[in-house]
Amino acid sequence: MDKFSIALEFCRESLKDLESITERVVVIVCDGSNGRSASLLGLSDEFVQHSCRAYGAVAALERHDQASVPTPEIRVHNLTFDLNAYGNDCDNDPYPQGFHLKIFGSARHRYISLAVPRGESKLVKTLKGILDQSIMRNVFQACFNSYKQENESPLSDKAILKHMKFSPRLFEIKVSHRMESVAYIEDANLFVVTEGESARCVNFHSGMDVNLGFRGVQSLETFIRLAASAETEKTLLAALNYKFAHVRAVTHDFIKNGLKEYMYT
Missing domain, CATH: 3.30.70 (Alpha-Beta Plaits)
Known part of the structure; x- marks a missing residue:
């Protein structure tokens, strides 16, 4: 696993390295809203505003x-x-x-x-x-x-x-979030999850954009635990649904309270 500790740009060659791992893998994508990693791993590039x-x-x-x-x-x-x-x-x-x-x-x-x-x-x-x-x-x-x-x-x-x-x-x-922010690829036994601006971003700079982008990290510990221990279709879906629910909650919370907290008070 030492070769994955070096910060290199994710590319198609990186997919071959992932495929060589026989254990379950969780890939966390955080290369920004214009990054290519998520799409290379099979996630949709569509954002919902x-x-x-x-x-x-x-x-x-x-x-x-x-x-x-x-x-x-x-x-x-x-x-x-x-x-x-x-x-x-x-x-x-x-x-x-x-x-x-x-x-x-x-x-x-x-x-x-x-x-x-x-x-x-x-x-x-x-x-x-x-x-x-x-x-x-x-x-x-x-x-x-x-x-x-x-x-x-x-x-x-x-x-x-x-x-x-x-x-x-x-x-x-507007606040935007990736339509498909987490996925399980069965053939590769691989979970893919996006974080930071790769997952969500705001078109308005209030000084809290990074905090909003990385709020998804709050759910990573539980998600990784669920993903690592999932053995049945039910538990796999439970891990995905947990992360999906948190993605929606972060977006909806900003819509409801973000500007009030960062600008209006």
Whole structure:
């Protein structure tokens, strides 16, 4: 088994190594949402998307002249934006909604996230359909300069253009999970299970993406025990069903509580 301790890219040659093992094998795939390992092992590449009933936008600052030191997280709630300068009057909005702001990361890699629950707000509709990217750029600049740490320098127009990447408009926040995240291949006596972003991911950066991706690890100990001891069709199905149930639970929990926990409170 020493040859499997070396971190090499999984390929078709790796399948031959697995087939040479006579005992039961559990393969844990964690090579990201674009990895090929799961498909090489026979799992479907199809992901199922679920709406989180919210809209969001994100921005990232990369300033390599700054130290890569973690900074305290900043959260601000019930923000609104004045778009009158762009010809969009949202002051008399019959369905006003406030945005939730989060600034996190390090001085070198600074991230800004904006989220708002799905609704009929005029401001939300405007920011979903804008074509002028300067509007969102100015929104992120104003957010950062208003709520940054006291020891941080404000972002100038030049710094924004040089160092910041951002969402040009609001998008629907979704969580995706692999349709087939665990399988048993009888001929090879092999269990395959996906973890991390190979199993699930979110299209919105709130600083907790890795934690969501690896929440499946919480069920691995029990799953491996069930998989190792399964001898009948019933016990094999029990191992698979246990993992399937946990996959669904992680996704549904994030849809229900994820943004509330990481953004809204």
